[in-house]
Amino acid sequence: MSARLAQKIAFTILLLATLLVVLPVIFILGIIVAKGASAISWEFLFSMPRDGMTAGGIFPAVLGTLYLVLGAVLFAVPLGVLAAVYLVEYSSDNWFSRLVKLAIVNLAGVPSVVYGLFGLGIFVTFFRFGASILSGSLTLGIMILPVIITSAREALESVPRHFRTVSLSLGASRWQTIRHSVLPHALPGILTGMILGLGRAAGETAPILFTVAAFYLPRLPQSVFDQTMALPYHLYVISTQVPGIAENVRYGTALVLLTLVLLLNLAAIVLRSRFRRKKKW
Amino acid sequence: MVSAPAKFSIAGLHVHYGKLCVLRDLNLDIQANEIFTVIGPANSGKTTFLHALNRLVDLVPDSRLSGDIRLDGVDIRCGLEVEALRRKVGIVFALPLPLPISIFENVVYGLRMQGVRDAAVLDEAVERSLHESYLWDEVKDRLRSPAMNLSGGQQQRLCMARILAGRPDVLLFDEPTSGLDPISTARIEETMLNLKEKYTIVLVTNNVAQAARVGERTAFFLMGDLVEVSATSKMFTAPADSRTSDYITGKFG
Numbered sequence: 001m002s003a004r005l006a007q008k009i010a011f012t013i014l015l016l017a018t019l020l021v022v023l024p025v026i027f028i029l030g031i032i033v034a035k036g037a038s039a040i041s042w043e044f045l046f047s048m049p050r051d052g053m054t055a056g057g058i059f060p061a062v063l064g065t066l067y068l069v070l071g072a073v074l075f076a077v078p079l080g081v082l083a084a085v086y087l088v089e090y091s092s093d094n095w096f097s098r099l100v101k102l103a104i105v106n107l108a109g110v111p112s113v114v115y116g117l118f119g120l121g122i123f124v125t126f127f128r129f130g131a132s133i134l135s136g137s138l139t140l141g142i143m144i145l146p147v148i149i150t151s152a153r154e155a156l157e158s159v160p161r162h163f164r165t166v167s168l169s170l171g172a173s174r175w176q177t178i179r180h181s182v183l184p185h186a187l188p189g190i191l192t193g194m195i196l197g198l199g200r201a202a203g204e205t206a207p208i209l210f211t212v213a214a215f216y217l218p219r220l221p222q223s224v225f226d227q228t229m230a231l232p233y234h235l236y237v238i239s240t241q242v243p244g245i246a247e248n249v250r251y252g253t254a255l256v257l258l259t260l261v262l263l264l265n266l267a268a269i270v271l272r273s274r275f276r277r278k279k280k281w
Numbered sequence: 282m283v284s285a286p287a288k289f290s291i292a293g294l295h296v297h298y299g300k301l302c303v304l305r306d307l308n309l310d311i312q313a314n315e316i317f318t319v320i321g322p323a324n325s326g327k328t329t330f331l332h333a334l335n336r337l338v339d340l341v342p343d344s345r346l347s348g349d350i351r352l353d354g355v356d357i358r359c360g361l362e363v364e365a366l367r368r369k370v371g372i373v374f375a376l377p378l379p380l381p382i383s384i385f386e387n388v389v390y391g392l393r394m395q396g397v398r399d400a401a402v403l404d405e406a407v408e409r410s411l412h413e414s415y416l417w418d419e420v421k422d423r424l425r426s427p428a429m430n431l432s433g434g435q436q437q438r439l440c441m442a443r444i445l446a447g448r449p450d451v452l453l454f455d456e457p458t459s460g461l462d463p464i465s466t467a468r469i470e471e472t473m474l475n476l477k478e479k480y481t482i483v484l485v486t487n488n489v490a491q492a493a494r495v496g497e498r499t500a501f502f503l504m505g506d507l508v509e510v511s512a513t514s515k516m517f518t519a520p521a522d523s524r525t526s527d528y529i530t531g532k533f534g
Contacts, residue, residue: 092342162378169337170391171368171447180394181380 032254039252048218053238054245058253060220064133064228065202065260067221068212071137072144072201077194079141080148084190087149088156089178108146113206115143120210134224136212143207144197151193155186188275195268199261205232215241231257286354288313288451288481289334294348296329298341303329305505307348311451316473316482318496318513320489322528325502327485328375331453334483335370336363352451368395371444372453376460377436379428379443384420387428387439391447410445414438415472434465441472452476454484458491470495489529493517501525 043057050056083100091097119139129135159182167177205213213233221228235253238245287310294307304326311317319327332338336357338346350357357366368391379387388407389397397403407424411417416438420431428439437457444452454473458466473482473495486492492499496513501522509522520526527533 162374162376163380165337165340166374166378166380167390167394168340169335169367169372169374170394170443171364172391172394173364176394180390185381 032251032258036248036251036255039248044252053216053242060217061229061231061234063220064230067133068136068140068230069198069201071133072140073194073198075138075141076145076148080145081152081190084149084152084156085178088153104146104149112143112204115139115207116210119207124211131212131227132225133212133221133228136208139207139211140201144201147197148193152190155189159185188271192268192272195264199264203232203261205236208233287311290351292349296333296338297345299343303505307507309500309510311483313481314477315497316477316484316495318492318499319485319502320492320499321502326505327502328455331455331485334453335367335372368447369449370451371449373440373457375456377433377440379436379439381429383425384428385424388442388446406446410442413445414441416442434461437469451481456486
């Protein structure tokens with residue numbers, strides 16, 4: 001076989017593999033948009049479900065998901081960023097920091113249903129928060145902590161060493177150096193991680209299953225101790241648990257969830273590229 | 282000159298990085314308002330010597346410093362806070378390293394960290410220190426533009442202004458012209474000669490001619506040992522040690 005022919009075959013195989021990777025994405029998007037677009041309306045997005053979810057809108061689920069995501073981020077971002085600052089700026093490479101890093105990697109690999117059970121045990125039962133937005137947010141928050149910490153660590157490590165040396169050499173304390181010469185330059189990277197975590201939290205079903213999600217609750221939550229509907233769980237319910245839901249409502253719900261997550265990811269990508277363009281060192 | 286109280290007096294200084302000994306039993310005095318130059322080949326401990334004087338050595342993991350360094354008679358390790366020491370003993374690094382903020386903010390960075398908020402004080406410090414580093418005329422109309430947009434030589438003079446803003450006692454220069462063209466180099470040297478009226482200057486350079494041009498006394502370091510320290514004119518005409526003359530005349534480098 002000639003070298004030229006071998007090369008042609010190799011290229012064809014590589015191209016086919018790439019297409020195979022892209023095809024499912026296109027199919028999923030295509031089917032969801034084709035079958036769900038007709039359900040999308042102002043009323044669908046912003047009104048209560050009626051008649052056992054067979055009619056009306058999905059507003060409580062949209063709002064519930066936004067609350068949960070917001071709560072998760074409010075909990076996980078400060079905690080994760082502070083931990084990352086400690087790991088990058090303060091701790092030396094000893095058994096403790098290695099153990100913490102190992103724990104973070106492991107945390108990232110825990111299946112989401114385990115987080116759900118953990119949340120049920122700790123927040124719902126032990127702390128007596130009940131099935132509530134608080135329990136769900138905290139559970140989601142712990143789930144996205146590894147994403148937040150890892151991206152914050154990378155962002156901090158990408159700030160050049162000499163910023164710290166220069167700042168310290170000008171008589172700044174270590175904390176002033178972190179506060180004024182490291183964190184501001186790591187902020188876009190930290191935000192990117194935050195948005196990725198947000199997208200993950202918005203789409204997960206298992207962690208909210210036992211901790212917050214309501215099967216059918218056609219009113220808006222009044223406090224953090226209320227249950228709420230949420231998009232991923234609502235989608236599961238109307239797709240498998242309740243008969244007689246119109247197909248375009250099911251796909252419409254999926255489309256809303258997908259759009260929400262994609263928008264969040266898009267925001268992360270835009271932010272990151274702007275950051276890279278601004279970076280001049 | 283020897284009878285005057287020394288600005289820096291260093292006795293029995295050793296610096297180790299892990300098991301590696303980078304400075305060995307160093308004893309010397311640096312007088313006030315002199316330009317003290319340090320020459321020597323690569324890896325002779327020159328930069329470590331500078332970094333010991335304002336405790337930047339502390340930033341190196343596994344570094345160990347023993348011996349005695351006194352600034353105006355005060356032990357720099359237990360006599361004063363490290364932040365205060367670094368404000369008194371400013372350093373200009375080998376590469377121009379402005380922070381990615383405006384020219385103005387670079388100059389006032391140290392003052393802001395001290396808690397100075399008064400805009401008039403900051404403005405005055407910026408104008409004074411940029412005059413002192415001969416950069417004022419070139420940047421006075423664009424103080425708010427990014428420091429990264431300046432040329433290399435301008436950036437290096439900005440780095441000088443940045444330490445001058447805090448009214449230090451001692452200026453440490455670590456091969457400040459190694460990345461610059463001859464004209465920028467000449468401007469930096471001229472600036473140093475003018476600054477010695479008010480400040481004590483320690484200049485590390487791997488450019489022997491530069492030490493001869495601006496130095497008053499010169500120390501020759503080799504592999505972590507201080508080989509010789511004497512008046513610059515004497516070192517370049519009649520060095521006491523044969524290794525010094527070999528280095529100066531370019532037999533090794």
